[in-house]
Amino acid sequence: MSKLVKNAVGRMVPTEINGKEVIPFKGIGKHRPSGRKYAPPIPTVIDYPEDGNKVIGSLKEALQKCGLKDGMTISTHHHLRNGDLVSNTIFDTAAELGVKDLVWFPSASFPCNEPIIKHLESGVVNRIEGSMNGPLGRFVSQGKMKGTAVLRSHGGRVQAIQDGEVQIDIAILAAPSSDAFGNGNALNGPSACGVLGYATADFRYADKVIVVTDNLVDFPNMPMEIEGNYVDYVVVVDKIGIPEKIVSGTTQITKSPDRLLIAELTARFLQESEILKDGCYMQAGAGGTSLAIGHYVHQILKEKGWKSKLGFGGSTKYMVQMLEEGTMEHIMDAQAFDLDAVASIDKNKNHHQYPVFNAYNYHSKGNLTSMMDIMILGATEVDVNFNGNVVTHSDGYLLHGIGGWQNCLHAKNVILPIPLFRDRIPVIKDEVTTICGPGEMIDIIVTERGIAINPKRKDLIEKMKDSKLPIKTIEELKAEAEAICGPSQKPQLSDEIVAAIKWVDGTVIDVVRKVVD
Amino acid sequence: MSNKIATAGNMGKKVRSDCFVTLELKDSGGISIEQKSKVQVMYGESNKKLCEDILSFFKIKNAQLTIEDSGALPLVIAARIEAAVKELIDTDKEYLFDIIEENKYTSEKEQFRFSRLYLPGNTPSMMLNAGIHEPNGIILDLEDSVAFNKKKEAQLLVRNALRGINFYGAERMVRINQFPKGLEDIKYLIPHNVHMLLVPKCEGADQIKQLEAKIDELKKQHNVERPIYLMPIIESALGVEKAFEIATASENVVAMAIGLEDYTADLGARRTNEAVESFYARTRMVNACKAARIQAIDSVFSDVGDMDALRENVKTSKGLGFEGMGCIHPRQIKVIHESFAPEAAEIEKAKKIVNAFIDATEKGLGVVSLGTKMIDPPVVKRAEKTINLAISLGLISENWREEFLHEQAG
Numbered sequence: 001m002s003k004l005v006k007n008a009v010g011r012m013v014p015t016e017i018n019g020k021e022v023i024p025f026k027g028i029g030k031h032r033p034s035g036r037k038y039a040p041p042i043p044t045v046i047d048y049p050e051d052g053n054k055v056i057g058s059l060k061e062a063l064q065k066c067g068l069k070d071g072m073t074i075s076t077h078h079h080l081r082n083g084d085l086v087s088n089t090i091f092d093t094a095a096e097l098g099v100k101d102l103v104w105f106p107s108a109s110f111p112c113n114e115p116i117i118k119h120l121e122s123g124v125v126n127r128i129e130g131s132m133n134g135p136l137g138r139f140v141s142q143g144k145m146k147g148t149a150v151l152r153s154h155g156g157r158v159q160a161i162q163d164g165e166v167q168i169d170i171a172i173l174a175a176p177s178s179d180a181f182g183n184g185n186a187l188n189g190p191s192a193c194g195v196l197g198y199a200t201a202d203f204r205y206a207d208k209v210i211v212v213t214d215n216l217v218d219f220p221n222m223p224m225e226i227e228g229n230y231v232d233y234v235v236v237v238d239k240i241g242i243p244e245k246i247v248s249g250t251t252q253i254t255k256s257p258d259r260l261l262i263a264e265l266t267a268r269f270l271q272e273s274e275i276l277k278d279g280c281y282m283q284a285g286a287g288g289t290s291l292a293i294g295h296y297v298h299q300i301l302k303e304k305g306w307k308s309k310l311g312f313g314g315s316t317k318y319m320v321q322m323l324e325e326g327t328m329e330h331i332m333d334a335q336a337f338d339l340d341a342v343a344s345i346d347k348n349k350n351h352h353q354y355p356v357f358n359a360y361n362y363h364s365k366g367n368l369t370s371m372m373d374i375m376i377l378g379a380t381e382v383d384v385n386f387n388g389n390v391v392t393h394s395d396g397y398l399l400h401g402i403g404g405w406q407n408c409l410h411a412k413n414v415i416l417p418i419p420l421f422r423d424r425i426p427v428i429k430d431e432v433t434t435i436c437g438p439g440e441m442i443d444i445i446v447t448e449r450g451i452a453i454n455p456k457r458k459d460l461i462e463k464m465k466d467s468k469l470p471i472k473t474i475e476e477l478k479a480e481a482e483a484i485c486g487p488s489q490k491p492q493l494s495d496e497i498v499a500a501i502k503w504v505d506g507t508v509i510d511v512v513r514k515v516v517d
Numbered sequence: 518m519s520n521k522i523a524t525a526g527n528m529g530k531k532v533r534s535d536c537f538v539t540l541e542l543k544d545s546g547g548i549s550i551e552q553k554s555k556v557q558v559m560y561g562e563s564n565k566k567l568c569e570d571i572l573s574f575f576k577i578k579n580a581q582l583t584i585e586d587s588g589a590l591p592l593v594i595a596a597r598i599e600a601a602v603k604e605l606i607d608t609d610k611e612y613l614f615d616i617i618e619e620n621k622y623t624s625e626k627e628q629f630r631f632s633r634l635y636l637p638g639n640t641p642s643m644m645l646n647a648g649i650h651e652p653n654g655i656i657l658d659l660e661d662s663v664a665f666n667k668k669k670e671a672q673l674l675v676r677n678a679l680r681g682i683n684f685y686g687a688e689r690m691v692r693i694n695q696f697p698k699g700l701e702d703i704k705y706l707i708p709h710n711v712h713m714l715l716v717p718k719c720e721g722a723d724q725i726k727q728l729e730a731k732i733d734e735l736k737k738q739h740n741v742e743r744p745i746y747l748m749p750i751i752e753s754a755l756g757v758e759k760a761f762e763i764a765t766a767s768e769n770v771v772a773m774a775i776g777l778e779d780y781t782a783d784l785g786a787r788r789t790n791e792a793v794e795s796f797y798a799r800t801r802m803v804n805a806c807k808a809a810r811i812q813a814i815d816s817v818f819s820d821v822g823d824m825d826a827l828r829e830n831v832k833t834s835k836g837l838g839f840e841g842m843g844c845i846h847p848r849q850i851k852v853i854h855e856s857f858a859p860e861a862a863e864i865e866k867a868k869k870i871v872n873a874f875i876d877a878t879e880k881g882l883g884v885v886s887l888g889t890k891m892i893d894p895p896v897v898k899r900a901e902k903t904i905n906l907a908i909s910l911g912l913i914s915e916n917w918r919e920e921f922l923h924e925q926a927g
Contacts (some may be wrong), residue, residue, distance in 0.1 A: 257847035258646045395558035423533050423557050423588030448649050483617075484645070484683075486591055488559035 009387065009435050013508040017500050018127065018147050025509040028438060032329030033363050033505070038164025052181040052219060054234045059212060060093050061365035062233040063170070066208035071101045071126075074167035075206065077198040078108035079174070079335065080191060084172040086212050086237075087108045088112075103147070105166055106130040107198035107357075108401045109155060112245070117374060120145050123310050129166060130157070131391075131401015140498050141397045143514035149398070149499035151391055155360025155407035156504050158201040158308050162214055163363060165506055171206035173199050173226055174188030174240045178213040182231025183224035187346060189215030191241035194342040196225045197334025200355045203230040210230040213239045225353065251316045251338045253295055254288030258448050263289050265469065266417045266446045267296030267378070275374055275413045278306040283369075283408065284376040286316050286337040289417050293376055295316045312372070315341040315351070323348055360505040367410050375411030379418055381432045384474050386454050388416065389432035391501060394425050396491035396515040398499055402436055406504050409441040420447040426481040426488065428474060431490070435510045436501055450477050457472065463476060476499075492516040523604030525670045526597035527639070528585045528593045534642040540601035543579040548572055554586035567591055571598045574612050578735055583822035584878070592681040593674065600670035616680040616710065623743050624688040624712040626771045627898055629653050629906060630841040631857040632850045633690060637662035639671040644678050649684030656690040659702050660717050668694070672705040679709040685722040688712050696724040700731050707732060708739035712746060713771075718779065719749035720756045722766035729767050744769050748814065752776035753783045757798045760805035772812035774843065775802050779818075790826070792833075803838040817843035824852050831856035858910050859903045867907070867919050870900035875918070 007024035015022060037203035044224050048054065056062050074094075076087045077393070087106065094102060094114075102125050104116065110136040118485060119125040127147025132140060140149050152160055160166040176191040186193045189212060203209045203226055211226060212235045254260060270276035276297060284290040295318060301307060307326065313333030317340030322328035324344075332354040336342045336509065344351045359368035369375070380400065382391040390405050392398050408414070418427050427447070443460065445452045450472035453460050464471055472480075481515030499512035521542045528537035536554075536808060545791050550568050552561060568582055584594065592614055599612050635656035636643050640662075647655050659679055663671040668702065675691060691706050692715035693699035699716065706714065716728060747757075747770045749763045756763070757780070777788060777795050778919050786794040799815070806813035816836040818827045831853055834842060842853050859867070869887055874897045875886045885892040907913045 194556065206686060257650060261649060395556075424590060425588065448646060484590065486560065486563060488556075489562055491558045 002232040003290060007118070007510075009438055009509060011435055011510045012109055013414060013500070013511050014497060017150065017218055017508070022500070023507045025503050025507040027071075028440065031505045031507050033163060037162050038167065038205060048123055052228075054182055054228075054231060054273055055180050055216070056233045056235055059210070059235050060097070060235070062210045062235050063090070063097065063476060066170045066210065066232060066500065068097065068099055068170065070099055071103075072099075073103040073105050073129075073167060075105040075168045075171045075198070076107070077173065077202070077204045078106060078110060079080065079186060079193045079196050079198055080241040080246050081193075082112045083191070083242035084110065084112055084174065084240075085242065086172065086240050088115045090172055091116060095119060095122065095124045098163055101126040101146075104130070105126045105168060107154065108403070109133065111135065112309070125237060129282055130404065132398065133400050137398040137400070141392075141512070141515045142517070143496055143498050145498065148497060149512075151402055151499055152502045153360070153402040153406035153504055154198070154357040155362060155405045156402070156502050156506065158358050158361040159363045159504065159506055160502070161201045162361060163506060168202055168206035170208045170210060171199070171202040172210045172212060172296045173203060173212050175213045175215075175226055175229075176220055176240070177215040177217050178211050178226070178234055179217055179219040180234055181219055182209070182211045182226065182228035182234050183219070183221040184211055184213065184226030185223055186225065187218070187223075187342075189213070190239070190243055191215070191246055192342060193241075193246050194315075194336025194345055195334055195353050197353075197355045197357050197414050199226065201361075203227070210233045210235060212237060214238060219254040223353070237299045247336065247338055247342060251286050251291060251318070253289060253318070256288070261290045261448050262417045262419065262446055263292030265448075265451060266293050266415060267300060269444065269446060269451055269464075269469055270297065270374060270415070271300050272451070273311050273463055277373070278304070279309045280373040281310045281312075281371055282308050282374040282376075283312040283372055283411070284316050284374075287378060290378075291316060291318050293417065294322070297325050297326075297374075298322050307330055312368075313337075313341070315344065317341060320348070320351070321346040323350060357404070360404060360504075362407075363506075367407075369408050370410040372408070372411035372413070373413060375408050375414045377405055377408055377414060377416055379416050379427070381427055381429050382416065382418070382442065382445060382474075383429045383432045383439070384478060386442040386445070386474065387432050387435045387441070388404065388437040388442050389434045390436045391499075392400055392434045392512055394433060394488075395490070396433060396493050396513070398512050400412060402501070406437055410436045413444065414442050415444045415446060416442060417446040418480045421485050424485045426478070426485050428478040428481060430478075434501060434512055438509075445474065445477070447477060449480055452477050521605065523601040525604070526589075526593075528587070532587050532642075534588050534590065534593065534645060535640070536584050536594055536597055538585075538594075538597045538601050539581075539583040540598065540605065541581040542605055542797055544582060546761045547579055548577070549581045550585060551581070551583045554584065554588075556586065556588050563591075564594060564644035567594060568598065569594055571602070571612050573598075575602045575606060575608060575610065577602065577606075589641065590681075591643070593678040596673040596677045597670065600673050603669070603673075611676075613620040614677065614681050617683060619683045619685075620680065620689075620710060622686065623710075624746070626744075626746065626822065627895065627902070628688065629902060630772055630814060632690070632842065632844050632846045632853045633688075633693075633814075634847060634850065635662065635817070638675045638691075639663045639667045641674065641678070644682050647847070648687050650850050651685065652687050652844060652847070652850045653841070654688035654690045654713070655684050656692050658692045659699075660692050660694050676705040676709055679706065679711055690715055692717060692750075694898050696720075696728070700728065703728075703731060704735055707735040707741060707745060714745060714747055715774070716747060716749045717776065718756065719763055720753060721759050722762045725749060725763060725766035725770060729769065746771045748772045748774055750774045751798070751802055752779035754780070754798075756780075758802055760802045761808055764805045764809035764811055767912060770809070770811060772814050772841070773802065773806050773809075774814035775799060775816050776915065777816040780896075781895060798841075799837055805894045807838060812840045813838055813840040814843070815839040817845050818849065819845065820851065821846040824848070827852050828856055854910065859907055863903060864907045864913060867900035867903035868913075868917060870897055871904050872918060872921055874900075
């Protein structure tokens, strides 16, 4: 194993992962990249059919023609979420072809990807570089994966592709609709999911690109979110996804009284602190609490006659409602969480498809998230220094991906509405199990028992000093949770590193260690 | 001993913050503890110590104890184990945690009782965060929300909750079982700073008197000096007829409630949203309460999803003279508070009274008067509460008096 060094957040991290040199985290905005962007080989039309028909018999044939061999990196995307039928098939096919040591580079994995475990066990897949949750996270945490997992944010993934840190040999794009040339989008077909935001960097930088669709349409398939000019082969299958598992038919505001209380406190804080204002830019997720915050914010905006200039998706019916009722001017969207949102993209001219994840890329000419006024995020743990963890649980197990979380931390006001404890598991620790985001970027923590403002936000502390909201220090909140839950033991972890957590600039901010059972 | 295995608690996919314990007493082999816990990594060691401590407290030397834990707090685990122990062993010993400092407050006869939140007495997950929603009172319910075979373990859980769960200033109430079964509940309550007992299906002053006698006995035994208030619930035709008698049965009866589900069933009528069928009962009860100078409290509103209908309901209720209402969901609290909130005229009157009181105190006068009218201390107290409530609801500012004096002068 390579040597360990202490990085800028005080974590011991290796200088080499999976045989490649890596840079330990240096601090926010401290690492400056050099060189030129990575580029795929130059293709020529000589090799492609003049009639534009790139349809090929099967995925197996396509993989063979792409020259699938041992050690290659295969990328996939999670816009089909837990209804994805394509990813697993790729590795089943690779196994059939006797290929070994592949690197799976998904934009995220879902519980439906559990069958990949057998390919990790048999050696078809060496490692996963991407988020992993549920059974895959457990498998990795127990030290059973051959290679070391690498977790990146959505923006970090784009950065890694662009910088050539990850070189994709074959990108496989599940497309809800495609023409024979490979122009694809997600607006139509049985597996329509709205947008394909995760896939754009991949088809531009991969050596080979395969589109897999269950809905072959006539040329030209417009809009072409996947540009056929980048596509090598089109494979038509019976089904790429299970519709009811792709988009939740409907997203729901939480019914939990405790979470509603947290949402209400958050909205009141936003209003009193004047973070919420006419023309503000905002982003909130599709979780039940976030939706409730959106609902309260919508009410406040309506009351005041204000309007949010811009909302970033993932969009939901609640965001669409804001757009349609005039409390939001634009939605920019890289993923649609429910059917109303999918329909809105087609219907509302101010509901824009936008590859937000490219815009999250830290190695680009401007960071979209740093323009945001309000950023609502979650976390499994935070610590008294406001560091946040989103990938591991307090028992040490890797159970979530980073998603866009790290990228979104760059917003002007980052707010984490979280319960103080979940089934006796306190959320505020002395030290988070895994640092995914440095504390200096997290501004406000809203719990059902009080709100903590990061001491570095002197402006907010001053502004809220006469507020009747329950403003407390983070130490007070931690003590309150501990008084209720009792003191807890730390998980037993071995020295063995099972996963690395990348920061948005490609440096290593922390590692995940094997859990001792 | 014929039965050597006992169980207590709850398990299942939806169960949270609880545990299910199985205790088997043995003749030899020492203590063996098996835990299946989702928080094993964090609390496995401390839970094991707790189990050992409880078993040793009850002098159990040989046993197999299995705990299926869904994140139960120690006070829950302890209640469950004690319940299992008491299924198998006859003992009066009680395994008690210290009562937490935050739980040592008392309540007053005159305090507002707009909202009281019902919490099923055998469901720990609903108790933990009840107080943060700021109801005027919380009710740990031993009666209808607890299954018949779970009554005993609920007594222990409620006892431990009274000692260990912070309800953040809410009046601490327990609904005991119907007379005479409820008499068995109170020894688990009186020594643990319960503020008020709700007496369901009350049908006569004698029931209150017998209950009081038992309470007094326990108070003496445990050196409890403060009063234990009572809120009888009228839930039958006979109860309605006896309303005044019940309301005046003891000075500790400070409020009386009506329960319409059972009452309409007793009438043989269907409960409707318009509530015409219970109009007589409600007005009769309100009248009895007012005659007895106690608070009249309305039934719960059961459609937890419909806040508009709840708001209407509270308005009607307030119009009839009711001063509070039960809640079965925390989201109802805010609506109920807002709807029972003092109206502008009420607040103006309270301002005048409180101002006169402050004036009198500053001048060292023993008597408060407003114009030519003398004001009794309870009236001042009530006015102060109205003011505090209006402040807490954001209806007036904390500096209301400055503004008030300014207006008077101007």
